[in-house]
Amino acid sequence: MSADQSAPVGVESIKHIIAVASGKGGVGKSTTTVNLALAMAKEGHKVGILDADIYGPSQGLLLGFDANTRPQVRDEKYFLPPEAHGIKVMSMAFLTTKETPLAWRGPMATGALMQILTQTDWQGLDYLFIDMPPGTGDIQLTISQKVPVSGAVIVTTPQDIALLDARRGVEMFKKVNIPVLGVVENMSTHICSNCGHAEAIFGEEGGKALSEEYNVEELGKLPLSLAIRKQADAGAPTVLSEPDSDITEIYLSIARKLDATLASNSEQFSMPTIGMSDD
Structure with missing residues (x-):
């Protein structure tokens, strides 16, 4: 969390917010997000997903929600996030129809996203994964500056063009x-x-090169697999469909690494001891 950030109303009950981001589209960021969220839930945590891709929301499809899913509203103010497989989810897809293109300028999209985030009753999550839109535009900057993000995960593919944007x-x-x-x-x-x-x-070792360049951890490497794509499109991602597979174990390993890192970071912050002196 950035030192100058304070939690906006609506997210005070969330322990850790993780932004899952990519420099460009088409690298499997949303599929990675949903599988990491499911893996973290499998580890025993309370987990949610905010689908921040206003123009191309996909988490509803990935988690098998009906196209007509709508959130309930409490006190005429707070959304109650729909839930699937133990994951609480909020997405613009739940507030529009698939035939409704959002022809919004940046400030409108950003305002709508912040409203969704802060007016959702997340009900005490351990982890909220934000499925970020690709790029480094208005939405990314607003979330980074106004939301107490604990840390970011960068998803990339090994080829040079993806690594360029990931940087x-x-x-x-x-x-x-x-x-x-x-x-x-x-x-x-x-x-x-x-x-x-x-x-x-x-290409090979692109993620490793990026992690070494910026002195960050290479959390894991996932294959280009037809099964991952089919399972995600069917609304039953790999962590659900093949819980004992090698691919699921990779997602679980990444989730454990994130959990350990954020637990360690939290332990580094402690209240100072105040003493009294006659001096």
Whole structure:
């Protein structure tokens, strides 16, 4: 959390907020977010997801919500987030129809997102994962500056163009004093669904190079797998569909690393001891 940030109304009950970000679209950020959230819940934590991609929300689809899902409202003021598989979720997809394009300028989108965040009754979460839109624009800056984000996870693929944009994401978080908790290299290798052969079609060790460049942890490497895509599109991501698989174990490993890092960071902050003296 940045030293100059105070929690806006609506998020005081959340222990840790993690922004999952990428420099560009198409790197599997939303799929990574939902599987990390499910993995963290599997570890016994209370977890939520804020779908911050106003123009292209996808968490409703990834978690299998009906297209007509709408949040209930308490006291004519607070949204009660819909829940799936133990995960509380808020998304613009729950407030619009899929045929309604949001032709909003930046300030309108940013205002709507902050309203969703602060007027949702998150009911005491341990972790809120924010599925950030790609890039480093208005929404990213507003969340970074106005929300007490505990840290960011950067999702990238190994190829040079994705790494170039991922660097911009890391630099943005550095500028607003939000720690980058680590890098997830997605689509690291392609696994043939017929023979199981693995091939690094997008390049090798890109995530490792990025983590070394910025002295942050490489949290994990995930394959480009047809199963991951099919399971996500079906509303039952891998952590749910194949709880004992090697891929699920990677997501669980990343979740444990994040939990350990944030627990360690929290322990470093303690109230000062005030003493009395006659001097």
